[in-house]
Amino acid sequence: MPILVYAESDQGIFKKSTQELISYGRAMADQMNTEVIAAVTQDASSAQLGQYGAHKVLHLEHTSLGSFNAELVAEALCQAARVTQASVIVVSSSANSRYMAPLLAVSIEAGYVSNVVGLPTSYAPLTVAHNVFTNKASAHTALQSSNIVLGLSKNAYGVHSYETHAEISKHSPELTASSIEVTSIDKAANKVMIADAEVVVSAGRGLKGPENWGMIEELAELMGAATACSKPVSDLGWRPHSEHVGQTGKPVAANLYIAIGISGAIQHLAGINSSKVKVVINTDPEAPFFKAADYGIVGDAFEVVPDLIQKLKEFQAQNA
């Protein structure tokens, strides 16, 4: 009974979270003596998925799957599970996967655990560790159903390389019309998304005003990073709501989170603390954020950040 992985793509490209998901599914499959199958619902050249461990790729083809619709993707995956006899389906923590997964779980009467942070610690019953209390603790949860859906936390497992030759096949699911119609999409082109970013450069009220954000954007661009902000900055309208990270904003699970002029309120920390490395730049040595940081500079952002930009340029030139 194989493992099925929902391999998301965006305009034909498989994102890092998909590569990670396949590696994870492969490791599970190896432990269970079975195969991992990557289910693809959009047009993408999928032979490369063998590099991350996929034994097989199943292209689910239907005209309605051209753009994302949670109901239809859930139904397609439900049928894919039946056709492949998969009882374990692994999905990512993307907005689309989190939207779709509960619908899928009910369709196949599966227990669903999200925010999973590692491979199962036991297989009878299948038991996984997952983040709870907004990353302040973890829980070890056993699944008691025959079908299972797992949602993997971003950057929890990493991408692993294989030399597997993935066998590609197709299936056309039967889908009825959805009750939901997308009437418009508003997405910044060419901007690094917080959800995908390896590095996030974030700034807060210490920057004193929206006119000072030029250096933040410059630093982010230099690092290929997404820009983010604290809640007060978003409430004041200095930066768009879409940049607000924290408990009531977006979660950040980047490899590197740089917080500039942010004091570190608990609600902010709650949203960003599954980032691997946290750097804090703040003039106030008593700022609570320093307790949660890995590295820090106590200093004036208006001096430290331009200096950091300059030194980073030199560093990148040396390491080119």
Added chain:
Amino acid sequence: MKILVCISHVPDTTSKINFNTDQTEFDTNGVQFVINPNDEFGLTRALWFKEKQGATVHVVNVGGAETEPTLRKALAIGADEAIRIDQPATDGYSVAQALAPVVKEGQYDLVIAGRESIDYNGGMVPGMLAKICGFGFVNTCIALEIDGNTATAVREIDGGKETLKTTLPLVIGGQKGLVEESDLRIPNMRGIMQARTKPLHVKTAEGPVAKSQTLRFEKPTPKQAVTLVDNADQLINLLHNEAKVI
């Protein structure tokens, strides 16, 4: 329009998270419980529909008697009636199964749930409830308008947002954006007085079965102290050579 707002009873964000001796249960000693932040936005939006469009607003929670003060707070904020489904909230699936008969019996047109609760972060109850009831579902909903039987919702997606059109009955997984933070309603004296006499019905659940069970909890190893450096050169060196993130 009949609206049901799902309210989770959760520890305040600033709470210290501790567990009992065998790590099987959250230690509630000294913990302040509140309405889940995402649910607050949904409740205020529901009350907007009540004022502008004459909707009735009920609130519901799945839990033991300890959750009633939180339901009373929602009544004090302005909901008309509260329902407590007397069952421990063991896992997302069983919570959704407990809610479904209440949704159907009450003939609600719109169910507003929070996208995720800050205690167990499952993020699954709204979607599961929608699927069990056969309702439409929009997650990460940051804006909602209802016109007759038509709903226009804005969903936050990775990297932006999309506008969706659908019909009632509908479940949404709501969050900040449904209303602005500054518009969140809080209980006033009159609301608190009225809440005491508004109905709070206790219903029994029909034995939903959990599909997962948490065996134990674990707290992370305490974090090491921050490494403070004096300048950018030192920082870049550590990020490259020690942390290996650049």
